[in-house]
Amino acid sequence: MTAAKPLTVEFCGEFYRVDPGSEFGIGREAELTIDDNPYLHRRFLTVGHDFGMWWLSNVGTLLTATVTDATGTMQAWLAPGAKLPIVFQTMHVMFSAGATTYDFTISSDEDYFNTAVQVDAAGGSTTVLPVTLTTSQRQLIVALAEGVLTQTVPGRGTIPTSAEAAERLGWSMTTFNRKLDNVCDKLDKLGVAGLRGGRGKLATNRRARLVEYAVTTRLVGVEDLPLLDRHDDADVEAALDPTAPAEDRSSDD
Structure with a gap:
């Protein structure tokens, strides 16, 4: 041997x-x-x-x-x-x-x-299965992964809170949370583990797990960072996405 x-x-x-x-x-x-x-x-x-x-x-x-x-x-x-x-x-x-x-x-x-x-x-x-994301879904992931994608010290990055990421995108917390739910649900259905904490439950560390998956599988990269400067209405695009759940095609309260 x-x-x-x-x-x-x-x-x-x-x-x-x-x-x-x-x-x-x-x-x-x-x-x-x-x-x-x-x-x-x-x-x-x-x-x-x-x-x-x-x-x-x-x-x-x-x-x-x-x-x-x-x-x-x-x-x-x-x-x-x-x-x-x-x-x-x-x-x-x-x-x-x-x-x-x-x-x-x-x-x-x-x-x-x-x-x-x-x-x-x-x-x-x-x-890794192919994943189709709307622009706003990709914006959400990039907002969460920005600290990892732009880290000044290789090997160590930070993940923002939901409130910080929503502010970075100019979204309300209602829109951000709904988008996060939908992205996690979409990836969970494709077999990505760690985004749900059990039957009908969301994982408590799903933001971190989402960033890990998206960065390591090249789902998002530094080339997507300019998306953070776009401030389109997130719900307009969602309404055009036939795969989005019904609640993602409605407007904010």
């Missing part, structure tokens, strides 16, 4: 070598200390070699992570207690703790799969 090759973890421009036989922790107090953020587990994720493969494991109890390949066409939601095989030469990992979103990259010399296949691994790996 060929000896396992080491991995490289990159965060904020710093590189960490991970050798077989050792476990590399990522968190508030670990081999890779991300931040002193009190919302972050002391030891949240680990990278280790077992059964002839490298694995990324979520050893936390509350937080989740979004994992994609280099192209963003494969996506996994790594829930607490789940582990995922590292099967691509480059894997991007993004997660949120409180109002801050972090991301880092894992690089390997091995490449077991290409992005044309679907991987059903622990943690829920799926191919």
Whole structure:
């Protein structure tokens, strides 16, 4: 059997070598200390070699992570207690703790799969389905992701509150919340995990999860930032969207 090759973890421009036989922790107090953020587990994720493969494991109890390949066409939601095989030469990992979103990259010399296949691994790996968004829906996602897309320190960005994002767009909270409900519902129906907290319930951290998914899968990018300067009536476009729920085709009170 060929000896396992080491991995490289990159965060904020710093590189960490991970050798077989050792476990590399990522968190508030670990081999890779991300931040002193009190919302972050002391030891949240680990990278280790077992059964002839490298694995990324979520050893936390509350937080989740979004994992994609280099192209963003494969996506996994790594829930607490789940582990995922590292099967691509480059894997991007993004997660949120409180109002801050972090991301880092894992690089390997091995490449077991290409992005044309679907991987059903622990943690829920799926191919990314095409998503059609109206302009106002895209504006909402960009407003939430602006701090991540424009971060001055690579690897660390912030997510605004709903009130801050609504103000940034010039929308009322009624319009913003309705749009957020509709976007989350649309993605949930496509199989995106983490946007609903159970039957008929919305996830409490859905804004963070929405940003993670949208950025890691390239659903939005820096090229969409000019949309934030558009101040069209959000409901006019919604009325023209035949896929929008009835409440999204009505005007504000």
